Amino acid sequence: MNLLQRVWRSSLGKKYLMALTGLALFGFVVGHLLGNLQIFGKPELINSYAHFLKSKPGLLWGARLGLLATVGLHVAAALSLSAANRAARPVGYAGGSAHGSSWQSRYMLVSGLVILSFVVYHLLHFTAQLPALNGGLDVRTLTALLADGTQVQDVYAMMVHGFRKGWVSLFYLVAQSLLFVHLSHGLASMFQSLGFRNHVWWPRIATFAKVASFVVFLGYASIPVAVLTGMVGGQVQNTPKTPTTATETLR
Numbered sequence: 126m127n128l129l130q131r132v133w134r135s136s137l138g139k140k141y142l143m144a145l146t147g148l149a150l151f152g153f154v155v156g157h158l159l160g161n162l163q164i165f166g167k168p169e170l171i172n173s174y175a176h177f178l179k180s181k182p183g184l185l186w187g188a189r190l191g192l193l194a195t196v197g198l199h200v201a202a203a204l205s206l207s208a209a210n211r212a213a214r215p216v217g218y219a220g221g222s223a224h225g226s227s228w229q230s231r232y233m234l235v236s237g238l239v240i241l242s243f244v245v246y247h248l249l250h251f252t253a254q255l256p257a258l259n260g261g262l263d264v265r266t267l268t269a270l271l272a273d274g275t276q277v278q279d280v281y282a283m284m285v286h287g288f289r290k291g292w293v294s295l296f297y298l299v300a301q302s303l304l305f306v307h308l309s310h311g312l313a314s315m316f317q318s319l320g321f322r323n324h325v326w327w328p329r330i331a332t333f334a335k336v337a338s339f340v341v342f343l344g345y346a347s348i349p350v351a352v353l354t355g356m357v358g359g360q361v362q363n364t365p366k367t368p369t370t371a372t373e374t375l376r
């Protein structure tokens with residue numbers, strides 16, 4: 126029996142697995158946020174960052190596959206633990222949930238599944254860049270020039286076009302609120318599952334979880350809000366929908 130099978134067979138093992146994969150996903154969420162906040166700089170900043178990531182396909186695909194496996198394990202462990210909860214007595218995370226009840230794990234499951242649906246939409250929107258989700262615009266035709274003259278995809282303009290649509294921004298804000306709810310409980314549970322729970326540390330951990338999740342929420346929410354209020358992207362013209370005339374440069 127390999128290590129993963131041994132871990133999977135014990136409910137404590139699955140809780141550790143959830144905690145560790147959750148920690149890795151939190152790391153991604155913070156890193157991704159820092160990357161996206163570059164939208165507050167000159168367009169060239171985020172465009173050269175996106176270009177850099179895409180110019181390293183080995184690294185990019187390695188990270189994508191690692192992320193996919195991490196999400197897969199996190200979701201599978203959550204579904205399996207929740208099924209076990211229903212089949213037996215409520216168990217929550219290692220050490221019992223703060224109130225010893227199972228509603229929190231159900232709540233985590235629902236918010237987690239909605240976030241997962243958001244991520245699928247988000248991947249089709251900004252990674253697969255489907256024209257149907259970008260107002261009929263083929264955003265791959267949006268280009269910009271970097272300082273050294275390299276022509277790259279204009280990811281800055283793609284994001285601005287995306288968030289100018291009120292319903293898209295609203296959907297992102299709803300998903301980010303759920304992410305806040307999920308993280309503020311999930312981060313605290315993660316420490317609990319890893320054994321950090323005593324009278325001294327628990328209140329600090331609970332506060333840290335709430336503050337960190339709120340900072341993440343503010344960071345992500347600031348992007349659609351900044352676009353909608355015109356604080357970001359004022360120089361991006363509304364592009365016609367025909368791909369042949371959609372190419373624009375920001376310099």
Ligand code: HEM
Nearest residue numbers: 154157161175189244247251252284297304345346348349
């Ligand atoms: C305002 C909020 C957000 C913005 C502006 C944003 C922006 C982007 C962009 C532009 C990409 C495409 C990267 C590329 O392929 O070039 C992307 C990919 C991605 N985003 Fe977001 N994102 C946001 C929120 C989130 C959140 C909250 C999550 C997760 C909970 C998330 C998860 C992902 C994932 C998993 C990818 C795929 C990474 C890859 O292509 O390798 N994003 N995001």
